[in-house]
Amino acid sequence: MRYTEEMILRSSSGYCMPFEEPIKQDVQMSLGYGEQKNPVTGETFFHHGIDFSVNHYLLSAVATGTVSAIGSDAEHGIYQTIRYGKYEVTYRHLSNVFANFSQSVKAGQTIAISGDLLHMEVRFDGEEINPLEFLTMLYGNIKALEHNSQMGINELDMNIPSPYDTDRQEIEALMLRFLPSYFEDLQQGAYSLPEHTEQSLRNIFSLGASKHYFYETMPSMANPLGIGNRCMPLATKVQNLLIADFLNYLAMRHQVYLSTMDEVLKKNSKSKP
Known part of the structure; x- marks a missing residue:
């Protein structure tokens, strides 16, 4: 079993x-x-x-x-x-x-x-x-x-570069403030995951399942999917997609942007459906 x-x-x-x-x-x-x-x-x-x-x-x-x-x-x-x-x-x-x-x-x-x-x-x-x-x-x-x-929080090497590393502190502060609203709007249908983001997530998880990345190790509290270091590139892609979607939500629903975002990107995000 x-x-x-x-x-x-x-x-x-x-x-x-x-x-x-x-x-x-x-x-x-x-x-x-x-x-x-x-x-x-x-x-x-x-x-x-x-x-x-x-x-x-x-x-x-x-x-x-x-x-x-x-x-x-x-x-x-x-x-x-x-x-x-x-x-x-x-x-x-x-x-x-x-x-x-x-x-x-x-x-x-x-x-x-x-x-x-x-x-x-x-x-x-x-x-x-x-x-x-x-x-x-x-x-x-x-x-x-x-x-x-013995290993710390878990056995995974999480030190993989991300395009959001420089904005990490600001993003974490925004998550503390807006994540409850983000999940509530998702649940109630007030905000929907963009189709391309949803399809990308499906592809990533399908690829992970086909390569037997999940339950590679015994699941635990720190690692409920039982993933190992082989899965980290896919896990990083998921992380980046979800962060990008959270930032998209902030722009679309609350007109909140990262301080490092230039005015052209802000203008483009406002014009998105």
Whole structure:
């Protein structure tokens, strides 16, 4: 499964598993997700989660969330479900729970204790997914955050010249003042992106997708599209197009111009439709 930006769950605690493994001892997954064969009867059945051989282990929340269900049934015993945004993670075969229904929990907080094993299920927006893929995504995101903290904001080399470098401070000041109006006018249709700008953006993103620039690395908070340095020339083009459109908006809607713009360019911008 390829995780979209919406599906990336952030866990700043460093936890990517529901329990902490003992030192020098790996915890084995005793039963995987999907089609499985009963070791006793030999019959094939569909396993809706994954099982771990953990006897009375302390179990933790993997991110900040809320307890959305607690109960018990004949097949799985005591269970507890934690909601993390659109995710719901359920622990079954529990011997006790420490976080009650509707209680808020933080990443790494102890919320339950397993029985003789742990059965784990995961759903996203109501759809069942493989819990192993979910845990792998958490692990990769945590490693990306660790790497980013060592490298700074992110691993990308942003020192690429731009035609707007000399006006950077003035443009940033204008953005602080006018960006809310810019987005509001776009949303309400009071200002439309010029056709040539929209087509240029489409071409850039199509080219990026065809060259597999997106999700080249594990997406993270600092880099939600997972782009690397290979993508920087395209990212710079997008940046320049959006800055140019913002300046076009200022001229068309507010008659505001950069102080470095000469009178001929101002006159030409006023005559644009």
